[in-house]
Amino acid sequence: MHRSDLKQTRRWVVKIGSALLTNDGKGLNREALSHWVEQIVALKQQGIEVVIVSSGSVAEGMKRLGWSSRPSALNELQAAASVGQMGLIQAYESKFAKYDIRTAQILMTHDDLSNRKRYLNVRNTIQTLLQYNAVPIINENDTVVTDEIRFGDNDTLAALTANLISADVLVIMTDQQGLYDDNPRENPNAKLITEAKVSRKDIEAMASPEGGALGKGGMYTKVMAAKRAARSGTATLIASGREPDILTKLFEGQQFGTLLVPDLEPLTARQQWLAGHLQAKGKLVLDEGAVAMLKNSGKSLLPIGVKSLQGQFQRGEMVVCYDLQGKEVARGLTNYAAAEAQKILGKPSHQIESILGYIEDESLVHRDNLVLSD
Ligand SMILES: Nc1ncnc2c1ncn2[C@@H]1O[C@H](COP(=O)(O)OP(=O)(O)O)[C@@H](O)[C@H]1O
Numbered sequence: 001m002h003r004s005d006l007k008q009t010r011r012w013v014v015k016i017g018s019a020l021l022t023n024d025g026k027g028l029n030r031e032a033l034s035h036w037v038e039q040i041v042a043l044k045q046q047g048i049e050v051v052i053v054s055s056g057s058v059a060e061g062m063k064r065l066g067w068s069s070r071p072s073a074l075n076e077l078q079a080a081a082s083v084g085q086m087g088l089i090q091a092y093e094s095k096f097a098k099y100d101i102r103t104a105q106i107l108m109t110h111d112d113l114s115n116r117k118r119y120l121n122v123r124n125t126i127q128t129l130l131q132y133n134a135v136p137i138i139n140e141n142d143t144v145v146t147d148e149i150r151f152g153d154n155d156t157l158a159a160l161t162a163n164l165i166s167a168d169v170l171v172i173m174t175d176q177q178g179l180y181d182d183n184p185r186e187n188p189n190a191k192l193i194t195e196a197k198v199s200r201k202d203i204e205a206m207a208s209p210e211g212g213a214l215g216k217g218g219m220y221t222k223v224m225a226a227k228r229a230a231r232s233g234t235a236t237l238i239a240s241g242r243e244p245d246i247l248t249k250l251f252e253g254q255q256f257g258t259l260l261v262p263d264l265e266p267l268t269a270r271q272q273w274l275a276g277h278l279q280a281k282g283k284l285v286l287d288e289g290a291v292a293m294l295k296n297s298g299k300s301l302l303p304i305g306v307k308s309l310q311g312q313f314q315r316g317e318m319v320v321c322y323d324l325q326g327k328e329v330a331r332g333l334t335n336y337a338a339a340e341a342q343k344i345l346g347k348p349s350h351q352i353e354s355i356l357g358y359i360e361d362e363s364l365v366h367r368d369n370l371v372l373s374d
Pocket residue numbers: 016017018019020155173174175176178179180181182183184185206207208209210211212213214215216217218219220
């Protein structure tokens with residue numbers, strides 16, 4: 001993907017971060033929002049389908065509730081998000097209405113995306129909305145989530161959305177010009193990276209998880225989001241939402257922000273869904289033979305190759321597989337709950353039935369439910 005190819009793309013996810021959307025924490029910056037809407041309308045006129053992932057509900061809720069500082073208690077954050085989401089959506093709806101464009105609100109949790117049925121439902125809904133020329137506006141459903149099932153930051157949510165709809169481009173708009181080789185808030189000599197392959201290992205180290213006062217995740221979650229997005233072949237642009245006409249400039253191939261080129265082998269839709277599970281319920285440690293089988297022969301994981309396990313997982317839940325050196329090898333959905341798996345570890349599959357009294361499958365993790373880690 002080169003910048004000049006951006007004009008030929010068809011489907012974009014545009015993520016607008018808290019750091020940008022909020023007026024120094026005093027609610028939404030409606031003027032700026034209006035300008036982004038204008039640019040999205042211009043993209044749509046060029047035939048691009050756009051999905052927005054927008055933060056800002058907590059900041060708007062704080063203003064509406066008259067709170068001067070961001071609460072730390074989860075229930076207060078949830079209340080603020082719930083009050084503020086009304087204002088956020090209202091702002092987008094009224095701006096798009098001027099152009100006679102319909103908007104649609106989608107609130108998701110990580111749980112929704114890890115449930116295969118709900119995942120497919122969300123995908124169908126978004127695709128249908130795009131067919132009807134509506135602009136879906138996505139945020140995390142903050143009111144129903146607790147820490148362990150949160151995306152936590154909207155960069156991750158935006159990347160999973162890009163996977164969900166096989167977007168060509170993910171634009172992460174933030175308050176910096178793009179990815180610098182060091183945190184520009186701390187190092188005035190930091191240099192902007194204009195382009196990098198997403199597989200480059202050093203870009204993770206450049207990106208600090210320290211964000212501004214309002215954002216969450218900093219640049220680190222943006223780089224990780226670009227890696228996730230690359231699983232569906234999606235190119236990521238990290239750029240400043242403060243730059244006038246930024247979306248239009250990017251579309252035209254102008255040199256703004258950082259282009260992170262997807263150079264990894266794209267995963268199938270089902271593998272993307274598997275890889276998008278953020279929470280694993282258990283760990284398996286594999287012997288060398290099993291690691292080689294998974295990596296080189298594309299085989300299922302049999303219990304005989306598993307040395308030990310940890311965690312209280314149930315059948316159908318996500319487990320992470322490690323090699324003997326502790327490096328993650330793969331992740332997948334287990335056919336057996338932890339208590340049963342413990343009994344069949346290291347045993348040949350023909351013994352499963354006599355040990356457990358039944359057999360669910362001869363593999364512990366079937367190949368179709370397994371994805372190799374990078
Ligand atoms: N290498 C880097 N390049 C650019 N910004 C960085 C880098 N490392 C950390 N940051 C910080 O990340 C911030 C953006 O992240 P964040 O505040 O979470 O924004 P958002 O709300 O848009 O997601 C920047 O303001 C900057 O301080």
